[in-house]
Amino acid sequence: xxxxxxxxxxxxxxxxxxxxxxxxxxxxxxxxxxxxxxxxxxxxxxxxxxxxxxxxxxxxxxxxxxxxxxxxxxxxxxxxxxxxxxxxxxxxxxxxxxxxxxxxxxxxxxxxxxxxxxxxxxxxxxxxxxxxxxxxxxxxxxxxxxxxxxxxxxxxxxxxxxxxxxxxxxxxxxxxxxxxxxxxxxxxxxxxxxxxxxxxxxxxxxxxxxxxxxxxxxxxxxxxxxxxxxxxxxxxxxxxxxxxxxxxxxxxxxxxxxxxxxxxxxxxxxxxxxxxxxxxxxxxxxxxxxxxxxxxxxxxxxxxxxxxxxxxxxxxxxxxxxxxxxxxxxxxxxxxxxxxxxxxxxxxxxxxxxxxxxxxxxxxxxxxxxxxxxxxxx
Amino acid sequence: xxxxxxxxxxxxxxxxxxxxxxxxxxxxxxxxxxxxxxxxxxxxxxxxxxxxxxxxxxxxxxxxxxxxxxxxxxxxxxxxxxxxxxxxxxxxxxxxxxxxxxxxxxxxxxxxxxxxxxxxxxxxxxxxxxxxxxxxxxxxxxxxxxxxxxxxxxxxxxxxxxxxxxxxxxxxxxxxxxxxxxxxxxxxxxxxxxxxxxxxxxxxxxxxxxxxxxxxxxxxxxxxxxxxxxxxxxxxxxxxxxxxxxxxxxxxxxxxxxxxxxxxxxxxxxxxxxxxxxxxxxxx
Numbered sequence: 001x002x003x004x005x006x007x008x009x010x011x012x013x014x015x016x017x018x019x020x021x022x023x024x025x026x027x028x029x030x031x032x033x034x035x036x037x038x039x040x041x042x043x044x045x046x047x048x049x050x051x052x053x054x055x056x057x058x059x060x061x062x063x064x065x066x067x068x069x070x071x072x073x074x075x076x077x078x079x080x081x082x083x084x085x086x087x088x089x090x091x092x093x094x095x096x097x098x099x100x101x102x103x104x105x106x107x108x109x110x111x112x113x114x115x116x117x118x119x120x121x122x123x124x125x126x127x128x129x130x131x132x133x134x135x136x137x138x139x140x141x142x143x144x145x146x147x148x149x150x151x152x153x154x155x156x157x158x159x160x161x162x163x164x165x166x167x168x169x170x171x172x173x174x175x176x177x178x179x180x181x182x183x184x185x186x187x188x189x190x191x192x193x194x195x196x197x198x199x200x201x202x203x204x205x206x207x208x209x210x211x212x213x214x215x216x217x218x219x220x221x222x223x224x225x226x227x228x229x230x231x232x233x234x235x236x237x238x239x240x241x242x243x244x245x246x247x248x249x250x251x252x253x254x255x256x257x258x259x260x261x262x263x264x265x266x267x268x269x270x271x272x273x274x275x276x277x278x279x280x281x282x283x284x285x286x287x288x289x290x291x292x293x294x295x296x297x298x299x300x301x302x303x304x305x306x307x308x309x310x311x312x313x314x315x316x317x318x319x320x321x322x323x324x325x326x327x328x329x330x331x332x333x334x335x336x337x338x339x340x341x342x343x344x345x346x347x348x349x350x351x352x353x354x355x356x357x358x359x360x361x362x363x364x365x366x367x368x369x370x371x372x373x374x375x376x377x378x
Numbered sequence: 379x380x381x382x383x384x385x386x387x388x389x390x391x392x393x394x395x396x397x398x399x400x401x402x403x404x405x406x407x408x409x410x411x412x413x414x415x416x417x418x419x420x421x422x423x424x425x426x427x428x429x430x431x432x433x434x435x436x437x438x439x440x441x442x443x444x445x446x447x448x449x450x451x452x453x454x455x456x457x458x459x460x461x462x463x464x465x466x467x468x469x470x471x472x473x474x475x476x477x478x479x480x481x482x483x484x485x486x487x488x489x490x491x492x493x494x495x496x497x498x499x500x501x502x503x504x505x506x507x508x509x510x511x512x513x514x515x516x517x518x519x520x521x522x523x524x525x526x527x528x529x530x531x532x533x534x535x536x537x538x539x540x541x542x543x544x545x546x547x548x549x550x551x552x553x554x555x556x557x558x559x560x561x562x563x564x565x566x567x568x569x570x571x572x573x574x575x576x577x578x579x580x581x582x583x584x585x586x587x588x589x590x591x592x593x594x595x596x597x598x599x600x601x602x603x604x605x606x607x608x609x610x611x612x613x614x615x616x617x618x619x620x621x622x623x624x625x626x627x628x629x630x631x632x633x634x635x636x637x638x639x640x641x642x643x644x645x646x647x648x649x650x651x652x653x654x655x656x657x658x659x660x661x662x
Contacts, residue, residue: 212522213522216521216523216524216525217509217510217513217516217520217522217523217524217525220502220509220510220525221513223499224499224510227499227500228499230462230481231493231497231498231499232510234460234481234482234485234491235482235485235490235511235514235564235568236482236485236486236514236515236568237482238482239482
């Protein structure tokens with residue numbers, strides 16, 4: 001066909017190969033990892049789902065989402081509330097409410113009793129919140145650092161709200177002690193393995209969705225909005241709409257990650273959704289390479305894994321290590337680890353013109369357009 | 379992305395007026411009623427009046443140049459027409475009042491502009507740039523599909539601005555003049571009927587200016603075109619009419635000759651007392 005498709009082909013083949021390799025590795029993991037390690041990996045995969053969404057919103061769309069903990073937490077808490085209701089004894093009241101609360105289930109918990117509506121709410125509540133918030137913020141042309149601060153403040157407020165509602169959300173303790181997941185006993189190792197496989201499958205689907213969005217016309221438009229928002233406006237598009245879509249997709253992915261995190265980790269508390277975890281999500285994406293397809297996933301899993309193993313050795317050392325890693329990557333490798341291969345390739349030979357084809361390993365982005373002051377087109 | 383071969387040996391690029399023909403169509407009557415009418419336009423920034431009492435009428439087939447010293451309000455005028463800055467008064471394109479509309483709605487009403495510094499999407503290819511420009515009227519769901527093939531208008535635009543061979547090159551590596559041509563191509567596929575060009579030939583070689591001028595003249599015969607330009611030689615070659623601005627007001631309007639011999643214009647440009655223009659090179 002056209003020259004373009006010919007140029008795209010190598011990129012497409014490479015993506016497919018990487019995708020197949022990732023799928024194979026994920027399917028192989030249960031055979032080689034101990035149940036404890038597999039459980040950890042499943043947890044990391046849930047966190048990586050948040051990273052996939054950030055990769056789209058931040059990497060392609062330039063939206064520095066510093067508050068994804070809100071959506072992760074919404075998904076997680078909605079799922080946890082359903083599990084608590086399903087676990088509840090004869091009176092239908094979750095155990096912690098009998099201990100700390102009035103012994104009455106508040107009305108807004110009730111829709112979560114049915115499994116179907118619980119799953120729907122996990123998807124719809126974060127999507128609606130993100131759409132509403134995104135629309136309000138982006139049509140007012142709040143962007144760059146201001147958007148980042150706003151989203152981070154939201155994460156802080158969300159955590160504080162949860163802590164304050166001891167009787168209905170479990171407060172600082174969060175929600176925990178789940179016994180079953182849609183009827184499957186969570187103590188059974190077979191079910192644990194099944195949960196891992198579900199998480200792996202969902203993650204792969206999310207990566208495929210982001211890949212599809214990236215190579216579509218929407219993906220091209222998203223990059224255009226990131227780099228020259230005003231120019232896009234002068235072409236007759238409303239950039240706010242484009243950003244809202246990317247933001248909502250990222251929010252839903254974070255929520256699904258949260259919902260699967262709950263049965264796997266067995267607990268969700270305000271400490272998992274506040275400012276610090278929200279930044280944590282971002283660090284994995286930055287280290288992996290935010291503008292690439294697999295960079296956010298690999299970066300997020302690598303950071304989670306490093307956090308666990310370093311914390312095992314030096315219980316309080318991780319936070320320093322994390323900070324140092326973040327600074328090093330931002331200072332010397334703004335495109336993330338995923339850009340190393342591209343840099344080496346470019347050094348070896350003059351790059352072919354198709355280098356920056358959509359969906360390919362992205363060109364190493366500068367420090368990030370959202371941190372650079374807006375260029376006035378006037 | 380500095381070492382791509384595209385910059386190493388720039389292929390020959392030339393404006394192709396025949397392709398522009400295909401893009402613009404030959405039916406000139408279709409846009410006969412298009413005209414830009416600005417009345418009593420006033421733009422104020424925190425008490426500083428950048429544009430005041432500006433009246434301006436530009437019709438189709440009249441390639442209008444807008445000149446004036448720095449700070450005369452030329453770019454602000456374009457910003458006001460395209461909704462980038464708030465203004466009072468009236469700006470109508472055909473029967474559509476533009477003031478008070480948001481920028482993207484003004485664009486959808488058929489108004490397109492370029493910027494002093496060529497602003498293309500540098501990380502996207504030439505083809506992607508044009509495809510996005512052509513797509514504002516696409517239905518939202520079609521955006522979720524991958525682009526297959528090249529829309530006809532985009533193909534013609536590529537030929538028109540001579541970038542067919544560079545279609546898959548990131549726009550960021552184009553030479554300066556090529557970027558400006560790409561911007562004009564984007565206006566064409568956007569199907570803008572009012573084109574506002576801010577210094578379209580700045581930094582171009584003599585040959586490139588000549589070709590750009592021919593293209594603008596061709597476009598101007600079927601669209602309403604306003605060009606902000608400092609290059610007087612370019613102006614003399616291609617302007618049908620000229621509006622001179624000074625300190626936010628319209629100072630003079632007319633043909634190149636009329637304006638050049640207008641004592642007020644000469645005074646503004648030379649700072650000398652009014653007197654007849656003596657030589658060809660009087661204007662800057």
